Amino acid sequence: MADVLMLCHDQHLDRRVVAQAATLIERGHFVRLLALSFDAETTHEVTAEGIQLIRIGLNHIVPENPTYKGYMARQYKLNDLLNWGANRYPGQLGAFQRIFNYGSRLNWNLYKVLLLVRYRNRVLHDPLPFRQAFVKHGAEFQSDLVQVHDLPALEAGTELAALWDVPLVYDAHELYPEQKTFSRAQRKICSKAEAHHIKKATLIFAVNHSIGEEMSRRYNIAKPITLLNAIDPPLEFDPLARYDLLREKLGLSSQRRILLFQGGFAPYRNLENLIDAMALVKTKDVDLVMMGFGDFGNLLKAKAESLKLLGNRIHFLSAVPQNELLQHSASADIGIIPYPHVDLNSYYCTPNKLFEFIQAGLPILSNDSPELNRFVRDNNFGYSYKMENSKKIAEAIDHAFSSSNLSTWQSKIKSKREELTWSKQSDEYANSISTVLPSCTLETKRVIGAV
Template sequence: MMEKKVCAFVYNNCKNDARVLKEAKTLANAGYQMRIIALLDKDTVPYEQRDGFEIIRVEKNPIHYRILKAIRYPFWLVKLVVLKIMGVLFQLYERIIIGKTNKTKGEDSDECLKTKLRQHQQSIKSKGLNGYYRHHWKHRKTILFLLLALTGWALPLFLVAGIIGIVFRTIYEGIRKALLVFHKPLCYYDFRSNCLKIVKKEPADFYHGHDLHALPAAVAAWRKTGGKVIYDSHELYTEISVLTPLERKVYRWYEKNIVPKVDGVITVNESIAEELSKRYQIKKPVVLMNCPVTVGEIDHTSGNLLKEKAGITENKPIILYQGAFHPNRGLQNLVKSAQYIDEAIIVFMGWGKLEEELKALVVDGGLEDKVKLIGPVPQHEVLNYTKGADVGAIPYQFIGLNNYYTSPNKLFDYINTEVAVVGSDFPELKRFIEGYEIGKTFNPESPQSIADAINYVIADPSRLQQMKENTKKAAIIYNWEEESKKLLNLYKELQNGIVV
């Protein structure tokens, strides 16, 4: 039988998107001809082959980028011509000035005048007239050379060029701000258009849209060439905190109109599946959790890499937070909780915009012995570091339904490395932490509540050990080797014409 072709779309560079890459590898290993279309950036190449599938990356060059570039180019050309004319004039002025200057020794000699004049000419070219004035106004000789350099036709030329520059910048900034209002939709449309160019040349049997911003490309390809379309909702996208009210309305309208028409829907946990089903009156989506690949990934013979990297010598329980240092993840409260924790060390393993703030909190609170921040580790090594912890923390804060329904990758990393878990008292975290008795939940807004949960877990060594043992029961079910079967089953049903 001829191989079925799958074309997936993802609106990032697809370099480290674990979910997208795992799904692609699973489908490729199952005999599907797999292709991913992603975004090209400075860290990636246009074409890549890995693990039995290909990644084609398209350049991000939406129409408003091209418009702004087209506007800038003529001005740049005019500026170049003006600078060339200025260069010729400066050479003439140099000869005139030097020719009319008596050759005297010392500071006012020909060579000294020539050198100074060239310096000021170059300064005018690089700083512009306004910058030149601001930089050199206090120096009497500078003004003299400026007046000499701007005699004759050069002065009007400078004035006209300056006025044109001011007018151009004002108009350009106005156009730029107006176009940037539509920045996101124009970028998504550009991605959609570039994807269609590729799909038209080589259509697929399945189009797999990863998240809402890549779904329009999958739907457009489906409508253009036929086949089946699958929506893979990595989160409750219409509820993410960074959306403006207008963006939220537009995305909700689009999702409401498109999702009921697609052939299959996948999402990351039960809560989001139920929410999507209720909102759009669709059959409950397939739940494909972000579980790690465990076969061959965990080296059980290695020592405690986490402890070594953090420079910990004490024999104390280690509380680990791994992942990005982003706002609204409760990281500041986790640092503050350290002052209430009896005998443990909190380790932050990752990176992000809050790193300096977290370091300052540690120093200000005198918590250097209780809190350690270490950098990220390679993706393929994460689990080997995670297994060095005793307890994994997930202190996400409530900022909307998307965060409230969270079931982050780190939850399954902890479970699959036999690490007990403490997390926010949110539905999906409670489902695992309390359902499998692998830890305790807390109020993420309260450092004291976070500390109480950690103290409860580590206070009794036998209880902590039992929680670690309980993670094994969950790990038997929640690993990629098991989860991937759901993905393959969905594709098999769609291939056989079964409505899902």
């Protein structure tokens, strides 16, 4: 048995993280996972899968960049001035307090200006502020192996692995530096950090072939092992059953056919164009169901309402629990993945919904992208089309719903979906991990020490 320490900078745990941890636990290993809390203080819990989960309090996430350090240095000087004035002139305490408050506001505004100058981004600040928090919380849990999920925790992972002289595993969930929301300065910071620390990893995973090839080329490393975001259908899902939950919830006629988008409502996902496209779709019996979460959904609803399509041809539903998701997916006629090519991550994407649609037996309509084509086009799981604007999306929808291949797409997915489950991927993952685990784990060392 090995003690494995996992680091993940997310608050909402990606199912990929949970699946990997559960795979190790099923094989007799002990897994402790450090992730971020939703609250200020650190908490401890044990998940249903048996993961020892430590959520790091947000108070511990302290930026380490020079801009923040300069801000804090000025703030300490202001505090020293307040203390000096209060001790030397106690009768003028109120005046010194006002000077301190004014100086603090000025210092904070200066800090924001300097952040803008440094990162060229008014929305995001330090892209990698997690090293200190993860090292501080993880150092007390000596482990046989450290696994890092995505770039923000990679520097901390390399430090902890070096501290204990154990293997480091890096699972790249995406091309992290290539996010559309990052400025050029932030992308440069992230790329430099990944290039430096990735070479310290003993084993590297990537979410698909294209991202693995890009990382290999970019960092001059061996191609990472491809580990898909596949899922196992929950016990509650019957692949032979006929589900109709979406029509039941929305009160739609059985004559209406459903195009389903499921997942997070967020910018840069072509969702505004998808809403606009429904005003251009010529196939009259098709309704779009948007089932998901996120404040961006309010903007999408307003757009649908302005087109007089809300509750008519466009419907919104809240996200459902994972154990109910496939039943809802299977209630649609086609699932859509319209992600535009706004960055390399979108261009090479294989999002969770791809594998959810596959396990639900749902034909797929996707943007024309290398990795989506690998599944949708090459396996005949559906139809892909260049979705450059709302007109193109409407054309794609019309073509897909008028195609004579709908039943073929569905049968192809159902015949191959067992090959694309996490059960298949988990063997690849566990076998790869076993090749880098030390022959003498901590558990063995404890036994030897006891003797």
